[in-house]
Amino acid sequence: MSKLFTPFKIGNSVIKNRIVMPPMCMYKVKDDNGFPRCFHRLHYAARSLGGAGLIIVEATAIEPRGRITHNDLGIWNDEQKEAHARLVKECVKYGAKMAIQLAHAGRKSECDDTPLAPSALKFSDEYQIPKVMSLDDIAQVKSNFINAAIRAQSAGYEIIEIHAAHGYLINQFLSKSVNKREDNYGGSFENRTRLLKEILTEMKAAVSIPIGVRLSADSWKSDDYDIDESVRLAKELENLGAAFIHVSSGGVHSNVDRAPKFVPLYQAGYAKAIKEVVKIPVIVVGLITTASEGEALLLGDVCDGVAYGRELLRNPNFAQTAMRDLGEKELIEKPYRRAF
Numbered sequence: 262m263s264k265l266f267t268p269f270k271i272g273n274s275v276i277k278n279r280i281v282m283p284p285m286c287m288y289k290v291k292d293d294n295g296f297p298r299c300f301h302r303l304h305y306a307a308r309s310l311g312g313a314g315l316i317i318v319e320a321t322a323i324e325p326r327g328r329i330t331h332n333d334l335g336i337w338n339d340e341q342k343e344a345h346a347r348l349v350k351e352c353v354k355y356g357a358k359m360a361i362q363l364a365h366a367g368r369k370s371e372c373d374d375t376p377l378a379p380s381a382l383k384f385s386d387e388y389q390i391p392k393v394m395s396l397d398d399i400a401q402v403k404s405n406f407i408n409a410a411i412r413a414q415s416a417g418y419e420i421i422e423i424h425a426a427h428g429y430l431i432n433q434f435l436s437k438s439v440n441k442r443e444d445n446y447g448g449s450f451e452n453r454t455r456l457l458k459e460i461l462t463e464m465k466a467a468v469s470i471p472i473g474v475r476l477s478a479d480s481w482k483s484d485d486y487d488i489d490e491s492v493r494l495a496k497e498l499e500n501l502g503a504a505f506i507h508v509s510s511g512g513v514h515s516n517v518d519r520a521p522k523f524v525p526l527y528q529a530g531y532a533k534a535i536k537e538v539v540k541i542p543v544i545v546v547g548l549i550t551t552a553s554e555g556e557a558l559l560l561g562d563v564c565d566g567v568a569y570g571r572e573l574l575r576n577p578n579f580a581q582t583a584m585r586d587l588g589e590k591e592l593i594e595k596p597y598r599r600a601f
């Protein structure tokens with residue numbers, strides 16, 4: 262049997278195969294209300310029916326000012342929670358395990374309100390100068406993350422992913438050059454990672470489902486953090502009880518001088534470096550488009566799960582194609598087999 266189609270575990274959740282749909286914002290919310298709607302139920306259920314093992318629902322804001330746009334999903338109130346519950350119910354019928362990415366955009370929010378950030382540095386000229394977060398703001402954001410996690414669990418999600426990547430709020434705190442604070446949340450590695458660690462620890466105390474973290478393993482900028490710091494952080498997150506690490510990179514700066522070439526598997530090196538030091542599952546992502554690439558990454562001990570992003574946008578039935586390509590045709594849902 263291929264490794265791509267052997268089950269794996271995140272916490273106590275057993276995932277039927279190692280094909281992961283990574284979070285991808287669809288910007289399809291209407292009326293500024295953060296609700297998943299029919300579009301979202303169909304979009305995610307189609308990937309579940311198509312055979313993906315784990316679906317991580319797109320960046321979902323924990324408070325209104327934490328949205329990237331007004332069309333983002335939210336989970337800051339109980340009506341939104343009910344709409345998420347309908348989404349989860351629809352998707353799990355077809356076999357995927359459902360996770361949600363909990364997010365705060367920080368200075369990369371394009372919504373009207375003055376965005377929040379660790380320091381008053383804008384992302385680029387197209388963005389606003391953010392408000393420097395007070396200690397009260399930090400406490401409020403933490404509490405909103407925890408309440409969002411409680412709602413996510415009660416909506417039926419089996420797994421939570423904390424969005425600490427791509428230059429959004431938590432990643433802004435991790436960054437040496439975005440975070441210029443002089444209090445306990447800025448400066449040293451210990452201080453810059455404090456917000457993420459506090460959120461993880463407090464969330465773990467509040468919910469019983471597994472919680473993982475998505476990291477941008479390299480900031481792509483020479484005066485900022487690199488993979489060595491992310492390896493250290495991943496190990497510390499594991500010690501605090503993180504259930505998995507999802508390894509992406511970049512998005513922290515609008516001008517970069519150390520971006521990798523965007524060739525197939527371009528983030529695999531980062532995932533492997535992290536996989537070497539942790540025992541929890543590692544998910545790799547980034548221009549992975551074929552079953553054989555995923556299989557090779559698994560056999561090469563780069564990762565435990567393989568995320569196919571844009572490939573799953575192009576082809577909701579990608580997992581079935583992969584079953585055929587790896588000689589596992591009997592795994593394909595019966596009525597679809599004749600198509601292969």
Ligand SMILES: Cc1cc2nc3c(=O)[nH]c(=O)nc-3n(C[C@H](O)[C@H](O)[C@H](O)COP(=O)(O)O)c2cc1C
Nearest residue numbers: 283284285286319320509546547548549569570571
């Ligand atoms: C349309 C779109 C929306 C995305 N939204 C998110 C998101 O909500 N959260 C996140 O962490 N990454 C997001 N990403 C990044 C993807 O999760 C993934 O890391 C990236 O597309 C690289 O993987 P791929 O080459 O397989 O597509 C998005 C990517 C795309 C194409």
